[in-house]
Amino acid sequence: MMDLLVEIQDNKEIIKKCKKELKIDLGIHSMKKIKDEFEQEKEKYKSVDTKLKKNKIEIENVENKLNIIKQEITSEEDKLYRNSKYDLKLINSLEKSIESKVSKMKELEEKNLKLLYEEEELLQQKECSGKRLITLKDDFHKSKKTSSEKIIKIKQNIEKAQQNILDIEKRIPKELLDKFNQLSSIKGTGAARLSEGVCLGCKMKVSAMTIDNVKNHRGIVYCDNCGRIISCNKIS
Known part of the structure; x- marks a missing residue:
C-alpha cells in the first residue's frame, strides 16, 4: 500500500518535469533564429530586385541613346556622301560630328556591356537569395512541426500521469x-x-x-x- 504513495509521487514528478519542459525552448529559439534569417534574406532579395529593376531601366535608356546616335550617324554619313564634292566646310563639320558621335557610341556600348554584366550578376544573386528563402521557409516549418510534436507528446505524458494518479488514489484509504x-x-x-x-x-x-x-x-x-x-x- 505504501508503495502506491511512492507511485503517486513518481507520477507527480513526471508532471512537474513535463510542465517544466513546456516552459523551456522546445525549438522556439531555433524558429526565432530561422525567422530572423528569413527576414534578413527577404530584405536582401528585395534590395537585389530593386537594383535589377534600376539596372533594366538604365540598359533601356542606354540602348535608346545608342539607337538615336546610330540613326544620327547614319543620317550624317548620308549627308556627307551627298555633299562630298560641294561644301568642304559642311564636310568638316559632319566628319567631326560623326567622329564625336562614334566616340560617344563606344562609351555607351561599354556602359551597356557593363550593365549587362551587372544584370547577370544580380540575376544570380536573386536566384541564390530566392533558393535561400525557400530553404529557410522549409526549415521553419520543419522546426515548427517538430516543436508541435514535442508539445503534444509532453501533454500526453502529463495526461497519462494525471490519470495514473487518479487510478492509484482510488486504491488508497x-x-x-x-x-x-x-x-x-x-x-x-x-x-x-x-x-x-x-x-x-x-x-x-x-x-x-x-x-x-x-x-x-x-x-x-x-x-x-x-x-x-x-x-x-x-x-x-
Missing part, C-alpha cells in the same frame, strides 16, 4: 491519502523509498526498528529524520 497529501504540502514530497536502510527522501539512515516496521508492514511508518512515509519493495 482516505486517511492514508490525506496524511500523504498533508506531508507533501509541507515537504514537497510525502513519501520516500527505503534502500539499504537509507531514506531516499532525506538521504539519511533510519533505525533498525523503523526498518523492521516497514518490513513487517506495521501500519504507516515514518522516517526517523524527515518524517516522510517510507516504503520499500525489498529490504536490504
Whole structure:
C-alpha cells in the first residue's frame, strides 16, 4: 500500500518535469533564429530586385541613346556622301560630328556591356537569395512541426500521469491519502523509498526498528529524520 504513495509521487514528478519542459525552448529559439534569417534574406532579395529593376531601366535608356546616335550617324554619313564634292566646310563639320558621335557610341556600348554584366550578376544573386528563402521557409516549418510534436507528446505524458494518479488514489484509504497529501504540502514530497536502510527522501539512515516496521508492514511508518512515509519493495 505504501508503495502506491511512492507511485503517486513518481507520477507527480513526471508532471512537474513535463510542465517544466513546456516552459523551456522546445525549438522556439531555433524558429526565432530561422525567422530572423528569413527576414534578413527577404530584405536582401528585395534590395537585389530593386537594383535589377534600376539596372533594366538604365540598359533601356542606354540602348535608346545608342539607337538615336546610330540613326544620327547614319543620317550624317548620308549627308556627307551627298555633299562630298560641294561644301568642304559642311564636310568638316559632319566628319567631326560623326567622329564625336562614334566616340560617344563606344562609351555607351561599354556602359551597356557593363550593365549587362551587372544584370547577370544580380540575376544570380536573386536566384541564390530566392533558393535561400525557400530553404529557410522549409526549415521553419520543419522546426515548427517538430516543436508541435514535442508539445503534444509532453501533454500526453502529463495526461497519462494525471490519470495514473487518479487510478492509484482510488486504491488508497482516505486517511492514508490525506496524511500523504498533508506531508507533501509541507515537504514537497510525502513519501520516500527505503534502500539499504537509507531514506531516499532525506538521504539519511533510519533505525533498525523503523526498518523492521516497514518490513513487517506495521501500519504507516515514518522516517526517523524527515518524517516522510517510507516504503520499500525489498529490504536490504
